[in-house]
Amino acid sequence: MFDTITMRFKSIKAWREKSGKCPICGKRVLRKTTFECTVNPFNRNKDGFIKSETEVRRDVNIEADKWVPDFTHEKCKEKLITGKNSHGLGKNGAQINRK
Ligand SMILES: [Zn+2]
Numbered sequence: 001m002f003d004t005i006t007m008r009f010k011s012i013k014a015w016r017e018k019s020g021k022c023p024i025c026g027k028r029v030l031r032k033t034t035f036e037c038t039v040n041p042f043n044r045n046k047d048g049f050i051k052s053e054t055e056v057r058r059d060v061n062i063e064a065d066k067w068v069p070d071f072t073h074e075k076c077k078e079k080l081i082t083g084k085n086s087h088g089l090g091k092n093g094a095q096i097n098r099k
Contacts (some may be wrong), residue, residue: 015033025076
């Protein structure tokens with residue numbers, strides 16, 4: 001049997017919450033996500049040094065800030081693909097092209 005070595009690394013998290021409108025139905029959509037990164041010997045910066053907690057925190061926040069959620073509802077996407085929207089018009093009056 002192998003000995004199990006458990007290494008516990010400090011985990012750094014960044015939460016983001018963004019609200020927007022579904023481009024298809026026009027309803028308000030709230031998206032939440034969590035970015036997580038651990039301070040560990042494998043997580044190195046571009047100079048080859050192990051990232052410090054401060055560096056990891058900064059990088060996680062940069063990544064979180066870059067996050068652009070897709071506000072389109074899954075159901076709305078399905079409607080668009082399958083063309084189940086009988087009148088072909090979204091609630092906001094946008095014409096949905098069906099070819
Ligand atoms: Zn929608």
